[in-house]
Amino acid sequence: MVKLKAGFAFILALVLCLMACKPAPQSYQWHLPAGFPEPIVPLDNPMSEAKVELGKRLFFDVDLSFNQSTSCASCHQPQFAFAQNSQFSVGSTGLVLRRNSQALINVAYNSNLTWAHSGLNSIEQQILIPLFAEDPIELGITGHEDAVLSRFDSPAYQTLFKQAFGNEGASFASIVNALASYVRSLTSFNSEFDRYAYHAEDDAMSEAAKRGMDLFFSERLECFHCHGGFNFTQSSQHQNQRLDLRPFHNTGLYNEDGLGAFPASDQGLFEISLLAKDMGRFRAPTLRNVEHTAPYMHDGSLATLADVIDFYAAGGRGAGTESPLKSPFIRGFDLQGSEKQDLIAFLASLSDEGFLTGKPSTTKEAD
Ligand code: HEC
Ligand code: HEC
Structure with a gap:
């Protein structure tokens, strides 16, 4: 018993020494808006x-x-x-x-x-x-x-x-x-939208962009269902939220056989899961800086943001509009007057020009 205790004390001393003798992990300053949750970082690769x-x-x-x-x-x-x-x-x-x-x-x-x-x-x-x-x-x-x-x-x-x-x-x-x-x-949180939404700068977004934001978050257009949350993708997790929302969807880009098949060259999540329902499902990407990331979709088959909006308005592309595997949120809609331009203005308000220099934006980080 005594021997065991001595052994235990020795191990404890060793652990304490290891903790004390190990160089302190170098700190890292995230570039996030004040109060924003930090990302989850693997324990064996801390940031520095x-x-x-x-x-x-x-x-x-x-x-x-x-x-x-x-x-x-x-x-x-x-x-x-x-x-x-x-x-x-x-x-x-x-x-x-x-x-x-x-x-x-x-x-x-x-x-x-x-x-x-x-x-x-x-x-x-x-x-x-x-x-x-x-x-x-x-x-x-x-x-x-x-x-x-x-x-x-x-x-x-x-x-x-x-x-x-x-x-x-x-x-x-x-x-x-x-x-x-x-x-x-590579964090990006300094767009006009961020200044409006997280820093209460009411004038940061144009009136057109605000109208586009209302469209984006409307039940008529449904964009927010798949491009939800602070990163405009359901795929997000952070220190306070470790949910896995399975953010994969078939948007009706293809329907080769009337049953919803995508081209054999790329069938999305189906290739990994082999489940029929995952045919043509892809991850909804972030829409931050989307103005600068053309062409669009997993195969770059839509050239401009206007093309992407036309695609959603039609409820898919070609035979894809009739795909049985298409998400029920891709129903199609009619845009009136300036609505298409408004939606593009909203997407453009997600741009963070500082990010494009290759440095994380620093002007609006936590105090
Ligand atoms: C059912 C879920 C869903 C809905 C609703 C939806 N999207 Fe998407 N979005 C996706 C998925 C999935 C992709 C990627 C598809 C692919 O690569 O084949 C995508 C891709 C995009 C892209 C291309 C991004 C890039 O980096 O290539 C844009 C832009 C976009 N969506 C905007 C919108 C807008 C605007 C709306 C509303 C009109 C909308 N989405 C509605 C799921 C959705
Ligand atoms: C030849 C072009 C090419 C090169 C070189 C390349 N990538 Fe990529 N990267 C891609 C493509 C294409 C994808 C999407 C892959 C897919 O969906 O299967 C991707 C995806 C990624 C992703 C996933 C992003 C996300 O949001 O899921 C990361 C991270 C990434 N690349 C980092 C790197 C790093 C780091 C290097 C250098 C070691 C690198 N890439 C080199 C083309 C490239």
């Missing part, structure tokens, strides 16, 4: 300014692709809110991807990642795809691990890795953790 700084360097560095041709930023460009202004992105070997590059906006709050995957829930996990996937190849590191890693031996990178991870040095684990920290840091 040093990791974000290193992640940013890596994100823009073509040395991360096996043939030094492509970086994350080739497909995720700051001036397009970290999306790309082409229908499909091209990987480092010239291979065309089947999906439109996603904007990286407030990704830290997304409970599901990519256009249609219910099981991909951590950014660290998602990043392995562009780094290592072989079909299709994006950065193409697989088979070239040592060559790629050796490029991060430079004194400048060594310093950055040391600041972020201590003596661990460059490894794919630290590269992934730094990139994920940078992606998490």
Whole structure:
């Protein structure tokens, strides 16, 4: 008994020492409106300014692709809110991807990642795809691990890795953790809408944008049912809300066979779940900065915001309007007079110009 107690005391002392001797985790200042909930961050990859700084360097560095041709930023460009202004992105070997590059906006709050995957829930996990996937190849590191890693031996990178991870040095684990920290840091909460809604600046939005907001949140247009919450997607979770709302919907873009089939090239969530009802279901994306992320939808098949609104007004596209798998919220509607322009003005009021510079907006952060 005594022996056990001594053992326990020793372990306790060791734990206390470990806690005290370990360098204090570096703090990180989120750029959020006052009182806004912080995103959930994995315990084994806490945020720090040093990791974000290193992640940013890596994100823009073509040395991360096996043939030094492509970086994350080739497909995720700051001036397009970290999306790309082409229908499909091209990987480092010239291979065309089947999906439109996603904007990286407030990704830290997304409970599901990519256009249609219910099981991909951590950014660290998602990043392995562009780094290592072989079909299709994006950065193409697989088979070239040592060559790629050796490029991060430079004194400048060594310093950055040391600041972020201590003596661990460059490894794919630290590269992934730094990139994920940078992606998490890409918060955007400084649009005209935010100034109006969260900072009580009544004049921040134009009258047209306010009329468009009323349309967006109306039962007639139904947009808010799927693009709900502070991030205009149901996919959000944060420190005070860990619900999984399964934010996947079929919007009636396609109906190949009268039964609701999407083209074999991309059938959305169905490919993951193999459930018939998930055919053509995709994640409702955030609409923040949407003015800058054209073209639209998972396959970039709608060129402009006006096209997107026409699509919803028609209740889908072509045979898609008759799809039995289409969400009941996609019913179609008639817009009168200036209503279409008003809705576009509202969507444009979600733009955060500071975000497009590649830095988190800082002017309206918590005091
Ligand atoms: C060749 C183009 C390309 C490259 C290079 C690329 N991405 Fe992407 N990224 C995409 C596409 C396309 C998607 C959507 C994938 C899907 O839905 O299957 C995406 C999705 C994402 C997402 C999910 C966002 C969300 O809201 O769910 C993250 C995060 C991301 N990429 C980060 C990165 C990082 C970090 C790198 C560099 C290591 C990178 N990407 C390199 C094209 C690219
Ligand atoms: C039933 C749910 C639902 C409703 C209702 C809905 N959306 Fe969507 N929205 C989605 C989904 C899902 C996508 C992605 C579809 C895809 O990629 O195939 C999307 C995509 C978009 C996009 C393209 C975003 C991008 O980054 O490509 C815009 C813009 C948009 N919606 C605006 C609206 C507006 C405006 C309304 C109201 C008129 C509306 N949505 C109603 C679910 C919905």
